[in-house]
Amino acid sequence: MVRFDDVWLRYQHAGRPPEAEALRGISFEIEDGGFRWLTGPSGAGKTSLLKLIYLAEHPARGRIEILGTRATQGTRRETALLRRRIGVVYQDFRLLPQLDAYDNVALPMRLARRSEAQVQADVNEILRWVGLAHRLHARPDELSGGEQQRIAIARAVVARPRLLVADEPTGNLDDEQAERLMLLITALNKLGTTVIVATHNMGLVERYPFPRLSLEYGRLVHNG
């Protein structure tokens, strides 16, 4: 479950005056196994809201609960272990440039100290799913934007997270790949993973009519 209770976010950079609030008074709840679209114009605060969910930012105010745990309350270790239960597709992929596709996808499993045998089985399976089984040994800079995105998606889901957070996961994909990705995500969702996907792709939103959270200027303007 994900619950936001009057959450505000203000970015702060050392030595600079504080920015205007990126999020203001956000409250919503996503039930376990739920699916939400997150929409809104560019700069509305979608990525900011996702960052709070995947524990990359602290709220200025308000209360956030992720997978039954109050965010920002645990120790650093507890927070890290909570992060391992969240799969994230970053808007800018964040693949490690020095690792090939296989090792990038294997990263979350290796951080969780899974056996190499299991790593190999799961990584190969997920790479087949995203259609990149033949690009195992390519490094990120040898992959197209869409291929990098698919690697990022594979990395986010390989460890079977309880919560999947995807920021524009179809941004660089053609329609066929986008459909394939939605198939993967909805399959995970059916298996019980809670999913939240930020997107500009309104066609996709119409074809998969899940409830929608909509942001404008940092405020939640639509929920349902």
Next chain:
Amino acid sequence: MARHRGDLLGLRAALSDRLLPVLVGAMSFLAALALGGALACATLAASWRGDTAAALTIQVPQPDDPDTANDGTRLAAVQRALAVDPDVQDAAVMSKAEMNRLISPWLGSDATTLGLSLPAVITAQWQGPGSTDKLASQLQRMSPGTLVKTGALWAARVAALTISLQACALAVLLVVALVAAAVVAVATRSGLAQLRETIDTVHGLGALDSDIAARFAARATWLALGGSAGGTLLALPALAWLAWLAAPFTGPARLGGFFNLPPALIALVPLLPAAAALIGWTTAQLTVRGWLRHLP
């Protein structure tokens, strides 16, 4: 396919095997020399202090002249006085041959035949608790000009000098350790800066601070260990040379081979790379953990 597993973060490139080991090696070289110096001091001081403190030397000028009481030679009078003094042991007049050996470096091979009027020299051991002033004035009265010298003053000077030298060596070790720690800290910080995005990502994927710190620490430990082992090895010839120079003072058995290092040094030298490794590990751990605090 697990070929990156050992170097998940790309540390081999970010914490390269150049500057850090070389600087830590240089520090270890200095530390080894300081250690050698401190040990040499301790050994020399120990052998000197024991000999010198109790040594008593009495010079009797014109030993064959009559003494003040006119009942024999001055030398005989002094010897009689020493024999009855309970604080003086093992009094012995130095033979001509011994005198010769002592003064020949200054006066030539057979100084005793030069016709110089040399004083008689009596060596003895001072067992008394107090100073030798009373004895000196007693001997002066029988045989004017007689000098009594003890090694106590020298021993005290030697002790003061050794302690100062050892304090210097300790200060050198301390400074060298601090510099080594600073080198590791700087290298680690630069590695962190280079890998900033990678670490952000790995942190976001749920890596523990201890995971990330352990990887840096392992790399820093190896580099420090390797550099220090190299620096220490390079210092060994210098240490051996020092040991060889000190050998005549520390006992006859040590004049043998060139690499005949004192056992204490052989025991302590391997501790330098171990200390460097420890400094590398600790500093990297602290630096990385401190840096990671800036991440949420």
